[in-house]
Amino acid sequence: MKYLALIYSAQDAGPQPNTPEFGQLMGGYQAAGKKYAEDGVMLAGEALQPVETATSIRIRDGKAELMDGPFAETKEQLGGFYLFECDTLDDAIKYAKMIPTAEYGTVEVRPIMSFD
């Protein structure tokens, strides 16, 4: 099965850039990435630009409405994702637990729908 791990965190939470803690965080991502590669479970994984760069699109009455930023003002924002190929939810959880942001943010694991 495929699982998407969505990484959420508040912008002011966790280590900020140019601090030793931030270096550790990046090291944590590197270590996780290495393990994913070794085990051959990662199909994709990316970090996203901050939410200020987002553009939301709605089509209403056939007309596209563009909005600066996301619709909902939530504290925790989507900051990145991994796409895993795993046999079970337990395996997906095992790999999702290695995402360093889980220590101050939230990682949501969702199975990918298969249309068969």
Next chain:
Amino acid sequence: MRSAPDAVHTAIDYTLRQDRGRLIAALTAAIGDFGLAEECLQDAIEVALEKWPDSGIPKSRRGWLLQVARRKALDRFRRAKNLKEKSAQIAVLEQAEADAPADTHDIPDHRLRLIFTCCHPALDEKSRVALTLRTLGGLTTEEIAHAYLDKPATMGQRLARARRKISKAGIPFEIPDGEALEERINSVLSVIYLIFNEGYAASSGAAPIRIDLCEEAIFLARLMLRLCPDVPETAGLLALILLTHARRKARYLNGAYVPLDQQDRRLWDRKRITEAQAILEKAMKRGQVGACQLQAAIAALHCETKHTEDTDWPQIVALYRLMEQIAPNDIVRLNMAVAVSYAQGAEPALELLEPIAESLKNYQPYFAAKADILRRAGRDQEAIQAYGYALDLTAADGDKAFLKQRLEQMAQKDT
């Protein structure tokens, strides 16, 4: 060979009560899908309702149901659009069909795997409880709804949602390995303990007679111990709930709660106490102490003594200290303070209560315990105040009756 429809219903109900867990587990193992296993068993039950009145009730009812359910699964797979992907499961089912004549074979026991699925921490806690009662306990949806004062339709939706999550999210049907095992066993044990506690709470108050969740929990704990004999905490849980349940007849007198030190110990169930002591002793010999075993050991010390005055309070305090080390929390500290009040007096006990006062300020047992410690120390005014707080936080009728009695006794003493 014909059987009356009533007899057929009774036979099916009885079989499901006894063997639902085994059947679902065996089917899930064969088909690889828990939700589908439920549906196929349901199909098989309908076939049985239709056929058994004419053909008679078969000798091995669960064997019959399993075989028909497997055939139903095969039919579904053969009709499926993605036939190729199902070919492995079709092969498993065809092999099972070839190997097993319906009336004779026994069913392999895969229930441990099923328990881990039903108690998976990715499911909401209430759903874990409901699913375990439904699947392993063989209760009907209506019975579970009734036990939890829920509408049957709401409970049905909860169960359906949980089964859907298991299927769609890929919650595995397997015994977890390595470091995950201990955590997952604890998740199972806590589900069983929650079921027991709900039954225990329901036996107070003016609640109508509900399905006996305490007995269900004992059944599940016994099953878990049989399937996991090498995990001492499993034995600890069974011992703990047996010991607690053994005192049930003495816990209420004329609808009012009776505290441990005033219970009529002749009403305690000696047979269960002896059984629990043996289970606990064997578990503790393994030297892997855990919270369930310690709580059971404390309960066992209470149950061993014929008279309240003979209770070994210093030993109980020592056990609570151990407990605070492995499972530090304020409820343990509260219980320890009560034990200290008996072992060493009110002053050191009240000192232990101070640091937890803030976090337990809405917890009824905190004020009930504090009031009792103060009352025994002769600090009546403070005790009356604490009983008042406790009463304000009490919902169950039996507990209210007890606290009112205490307040009246103290008021009489004053005049």
